[in-house]
Amino acid sequence: MADPKDRIQRLLSLVPYVLRHQGATLEELCEVFGVSRHQLMRDLELIFICGQPDYTPADLIEVDFDGNRVYIRMADYFARPLRFTPAELYGLHLACSALAKLSDDKAAAPLFSAIDKITQALRQGRSSNDEIEGRMEIKPASHERAVLSELSRACEGRLVVEMEYYSYGRDELTGRRVHPLSLEFGMGHWYLRAWDERSREVRVFRVDRIKELATKAETFDPPPGEDLESSPPGPYGVVGSGGIEIKLSFSSALAGWAREQPIFTRCEEVRGRLVCTLRTENLSWLERELLSYGTEVKVISPPELKKRLRERALATLALYGDER
Amino acid sequence: MNKAERLIDLIAMLLEARKPVTLEQIRSSIPGYEQASTAAFKRMFERDKSELREMGVPLRVEPVDALGEEVGYRIPKEEYYLPELDFTPEEKVALLLVNRLSSGELTPFSREAQAALKKLSPDLGEGSRLGNAAPPRLRFAPMREREDILNRLWQAAVECRRVRFTYRSLGKGKGRAQERELDPYGLYLERGAWYVVGFCHLRGEIRSFRVSRIESQVEFASPEGEGPDFTRPADFRLERYARILPWEFEEGAPRKARVRFSPRMAWQVERDLGDIYRFEWAPDGGGILEVKVRNEEAFLNWVLSFAEDAEVMAPPELRNKVKRRLEKLLESLGQV
Numbered sequence: 001m002a003d004p005k006d007r008i009q010r011l012l013s014l015v016p017y018v019l020r021h022q023g024a025t026l027e028e029l030c031e032v033f034g035v036s037r038h039q040l041m042r043d044l045e046l047i048f049i050c051g052q053p054d055y056t057p058a059d060l061i062e063v064d065f066d067g068n069r070v071y072i073r074m075a076d077y078f079a080r081p082l083r084f085t086p087a088e089l090y091g092l093h094l095a096c097s098a099l100a101k102l103s104d105d106k107a108a109a110p111l112f113s114a115i116d117k118i119t120q121a122l123r124q125g126r127s128s129n130d131e132i133e134g135r136m137e138i139k140p141a142s143h144e145r146a147v148l149s150e151l152s153r154a155c156e157g158r159l160v161v162e163m164e165y166y167s168y169g170r171d172e173l174t175g176r177r178v179h180p181l182s183l184e185f186g187m188g189h190w191y192l193r194a195w196d197e198r199s200r201e202v203r204v205f206r207v208d209r210i211k212e213l214a215t216k217a218e219t220f221d222p223p224p225g226e227d228l229e230s231s232p233p234g235p236y237g238v239v240g241s242g243g244i245e246i247k248l249s250f251s252s253a254l255a256g257w258a259r260e261q262p263i264f265t266r267c268e269e270v271r272g273r274l275v276c277t278l279r280t281e282n283l284s285w286l287e288r289e290l291l292s293y294g295t296e297v298k299v300i301s302p303p304e305l306k307k308r309l310r311e312r313a314l315a316t317l318a319l320y321g322d323e324r
Numbered sequence: 325m326n327k328a329e330r331l332i333d334l335i336a337m338l339l340e341a342r343k344p345v346t347l348e349q350i351r352s353s354i355p356g357y358e359q360a361s362t363a364a365f366k367r368m369f370e371r372d373k374s375e376l377r378e379m380g381v382p383l384r385v386e387p388v389d390a391l392g393e394e395v396g397y398r399i400p401k402e403e404y405y406l407p408e409l410d411f412t413p414e415e416k417v418a419l420l421l422v423n424r425l426s427s428g429e430l431t432p433f434s435r436e437a438q439a440a441l442k443k444l445s446p447d448l449g450e451g452s453r454l455g456n457a458a459p460p461r462l463r464f465a466p467m468r469e470r471e472d473i474l475n476r477l478w479q480a481a482v483e484c485r486r487v488r489f490t491y492r493s494l495g496k497g498k499g500r501a502q503e504r505e506l507d508p509y510g511l512y513l514e515r516g517a518w519y520v521v522g523f524c525h526l527r528g529e530i531r532s533f534r535v536s537r538i539e540s541q542v543e544f545a546s547p548e549g550e551g552p553d554f555t556r557p558a559d560f561r562l563e564r565y566a567r568i569l570p571w572e573f574e575e576g577a578p579r580k581a582r583v584r585f586s587p588r589m590a591w592q593v594e595r596d597l598g599d600i601y602r603f604e605w606a607p608d609g610g611g612i613l614e615v616k617v618r619n620e621e622a623f624l625n626w627v628l629s630f631a632e633d634a635e636v637m638a639p640p641e642l643r644n645k646v647k648r649r650l651e652k653l654l655e656s657l658g659q660v
Contacts, residue, residue, distance in 0.1 A: 209592070
């Protein structure tokens with residue numbers, strides 16, 4: 001059973017809608033309010049028995065039908081919908097700015113002016129538009145906008161994209177030809193979900209790691225079996241699966257942090273240190289992470305990782321070899 | 325009697341009332357309340373009242389007469405009604421797109437955005453039809469933080485209201501949860517996690533808190549008040565604060581460091597930090613970034629995460645520290 005509050009909220013907007021658009025069709029109302037015809041009829045029946053005390057026929061709201069057209073009278077006190085709650089205003093703001101970040105300037109302008117109008121008219125919580133905007137900060141940075149809007153165009157038009165991409169997991173730059181399927185925002189970054197011609201699979205690419213990008217005139221057919229509506233978004237970041245099992249031991253200073261990292265499948269305390277297990281496909285990204293943590297983290301296994309970390313440390317140290 | 329009917333009748337009655345309506349009048353007028361015993365009616369009305377307030381209905385309690393002994397209820401129309409909005413055709417189309425974007429719970433707070441757009445529908449007219457929306461090309465991963473906490477913090481930041489919560493920090497307190505009072509200045513999303521930044525009364529300075537580490541509910545410090553409880557400093561810039569880098573934290577005088585990046589990584593560094601720091605491109609596609617450093621450890625962690633793709637050029641002390649860190653690491657690795 002849906003929350004009765006949702007229904008009340010809907011009724012409080014449905015009445016003003018019909019008051020302003022007398023003769024609106026049932027189909028229109030179903031679509032605007034996102035309800036089935038059955039639910040809409042139940043809503044209208046409920047409105048029909050509401051009104052003012054003493055609830056005689058003269059006090060009740062009038063709902064009339066003419067074919068599939070709806071008319072409402074005697075409900076002037078519901079002439080306008082209820083004001084926004086703060087959360088509603090902020091939610092709308094967020095949705096508008098998310099869309100604006102994906103649009104070019106021409107498409108973003110009416111979004112900004114619409115949200116401006118709304119905030120100005122409401123003056124809710126004495127906050128101006130800028131004040132609300134200034135209290136929320138979401139990446140991506142503006143430089144990503146052009147890339148996002150180009151990728152968005154490629155998704156819509158099913159256009160093949162060629163790109164030079166930096167893979168964090170493999171620590172390498174490669175050229176790829178991909179078929180863009182969707183743009184996804186997760187873990188604080190934008191990602192492109194696309195069919196990768198080389199690996200012949202659907203892959204997820206972080207947008208800010210695309211170095212160069214060229215949209216081709218060539219179009220593609222969507223890969224069979226890739227149903228966007230049902231496939232879960234992601235995965236984002238380094239995938240915590242693969243053929244190699246890694247065991248790391250963290251000092252007590254880093255233990256709390258390590259416990260929060262979703263990539264570890266297991267964490268256990270061993271003599272004052274935290275031993276964490278993870279699985280991965282390749283070691284390159286780990287070498288860089290481990291170099292950064294220094295002696296706070298010790299590699300327990302595999303020996304291959306120790307060896308490669310040592311090589312990486314020596315190679316980095318070589319940059320500083322000129323003085324002593 | 326249907327609860328929705330009762331609440332709609334209650335709103336209708338209180339909107340039309342010219343003066344505050346007493347509890348007794350409400351009970352004797354609205355069919356749904358009549359049958360209940362006095363105690364049951366009071367409980368019922370209390371619940372209804374709080375549900376209306378949750379929906380944002382401005383329910384006012386006011387004295388009925390000059391003596392002020394008896395109180396009644398009223399919903400002022402000017403506070404209840406959404407002002408009329410006049411959108412251009414372009415704006416209507418833009419809002420229709422937003423409607424599509426949020427209809428699949430794609431953005432955080434999308435349910436609230438949906439509710440807001442429904443309230444705008446009389447002004448949007450047919451523009452608010454969802455229609456046969458195109459398959460989603462944009463998707464947002466679900467939030468991991470608790471939505472009620474985020475909403476409350478956001479409201480508090482916008483309305484300048486002080487909040488209270490229990491926070492488990494990771495630092496030197498070693499995971500002990502502590503009660504905090506915060507004047508929230510804003511929220512930001514960093515690496516997939518929400519943070520709230522503001523003036524922390526426990527520490528007496530501006531601090532960031534990771535929302536997922538808040539263990540309690542977030543309460544307003546003065547629940548009866550409407551704010552503002554504080555003024556955000558005029559020179560505070562969230563967009564700048566949200567980008568304070570780990571090596572910029574910590575007191576002490578900042579010093580400049582120069583780091584050279586290889587052509588393989590320079591483009592990423594320039595994109596990420598080029599708007600904050602000076603970046604000089606080299607002819608080979610590499611480049612040098614001039615960084616402000618306050619916390620040396622954090623700076624070394626960052627530089628070393630680039631391995632041989634980053635080299636500290638200056639100052640010599642920091643250069644030496646990188647060297648020593650690497651030598652220590654090699655020592656601890658022993659002969660592999």
